[in-house]
Amino acid sequence: MAALSFELETTSVGSRARAGKISTDHGEIHTPIFMPVGTVGTVKAVTQQQLKDDVEAQIILGNTYHLYLRPGTEVLEAAGGLHKFNGWDRPILTDSGGYQVFSLAANRKIKEEGVMFQSHIDGSRHLFSPESVMDIQRSIGADIIMAFDECPPYPSEYGYAKKSMELTHRWLDRCIQRLADTPDKYGYTQNLFPIVQGSTYKDLRKASCEYIASKQAVGNAIGGLSVGEPEEMMYEFTELCTENLPVDKPRYLMGVGTPWNILECIDRGIDMFDCVMPTRNGRNGMIFTTEGVINIKNKKWATDFSPIDPGLDNEISRFYTKAYLRHLFVADEILGMQLASLQNLSFYLWLVGEARQHILAGDFASWKTGMVDQVKRRC
Template structure:
């Protein structure tokens, strides 16, 4: 995996580049739909490619380890072949589950012991076996094991946690360097900057990871309860410490406004469950604003979901029809909403890339951000 930085916007830190992988080249900034269990919910790989316009997706190491298990995925030729996704893929490490499944996780120097909520068994995730697991999954980009603390922990805890994450990162890199990729394609391992909302801890984390020499860097531990302004401050603090010639990935973020604000601060890659999760609950992101499709105001609105977006679902189905499907809990309504939202997120990043390359990102963001963030 290599990264080419093509252009930096004249009036911000926004960057346009290209991430080159064995499964193809993607342009950045990019949004990656989340396929937690080997599937982007309610959307097929073919639809992701042909209609949504997704170029790279994400899988969840923890959940795939539990089900269907590594033997099944290895027998299927790796995750790309198993789920029939031909493009680039990233897998996380299970570090976020330290936060999201904290009641089922126990930390030690060795790693994280999880209690399986499915059958009650325990599984130890270490920096080394998480690399082994991701080798078996076969993703183009792999992540080190880290601890993702809650937003309200003390500075002292943040320091201890980050020190542990850095020791794990060094162990993970050693394991990566002594093992070989699978399935005939190359893999890359990213480090993860932690530090909660404490600038000095973030700086120390970033500097130490850069010294270890990863080919890319993630910014973790944000969008976990802190105010948006603190998120933006921590991103600015972190990107200032990261090398310009390496990709920067902000994990688990976020709203359209979050994406644009963090693109302006030099972030290249994003993922979030929001487009599909919110879509399944009746929220549609459109080029004109955010729609709660279950509201009565859309009952007789026979206009397309999003006239400003040139995709099949955006142009073909009406607000009245999608409201009917959602109120009736018809599966097609969940599919349409998920596709619309993912297509919108991919469109937003394409438009951002074009604006960056033409040195008009700041003015474009000032125009588009209020419009796509307003409630209709």
């Protein structure tokens, strides 16, 4: 089977925003794209068919750390990989678990070999090395797999950030070698994306971009942003990275973010995004719509019988009313969380789809300015 390929269709006038097409063995992805997060093999409260029909997702994300702990690689291999296990027949990307090791796991010890950590589930001890993480991702069988990296906290002192970045680079070389030494398990190609690190230091970020670019991977990721730094700093370092990463490869900004974050980062040349925000915030009553942000628990929506979002052309957004959705949350009904998650994911996919159309039309820069104000509006 063929390795991932990327066709850059156009770059918008007056912007770094790009429209492209990623081809994988499980289908095409039109960029810019948002990837719903299915951490443990499921996007919370949403079925695979709803992801296709209502959300129109082109690719979803899974996580190595969580899938390794449960159901485990033996179960995934017996099923024939994650695609067969969860019934999703479109592309999948897996995060390497590096961020989870540093944010969730207890008593972690970082050394050259890898990271020793305790499971957040039962306290059992495990070692993640570049080699073992590649092996686990081979078992999961995602189309796009991430290199094992260390994600330093914000803020980090310069010396620590530099040491961490250099360790990430050495781990990348071991990831590449491990993949070269092991075959794909399921008859289709798995594609490695290296991850740029370097915290919020310009020289380190530039050096990391240059190192990652030298590996000539089929795509590249930017990590270590959206971890607590101010938004303007995130935008500054995103732009620095896109200026120093290859033009002809897709660029993935990990863990970002709000709708306005996504628009600003598309403007700076990012092609791929993921974030738990649409589903996590949705389950807590924050609804993203084409008219702005709604706290559906507010009493003002109790007798508002207008559709959740008349600007979206799908059954969920147009059929159910704001009053009914609020009632579900007040009554603590599971359906409320499901509808909110579907609305938010549909909105995110609509937003990147609209951005793509305006990039192709050549008026993205002017459209983005008004859209940022619109999606930030508090209803």
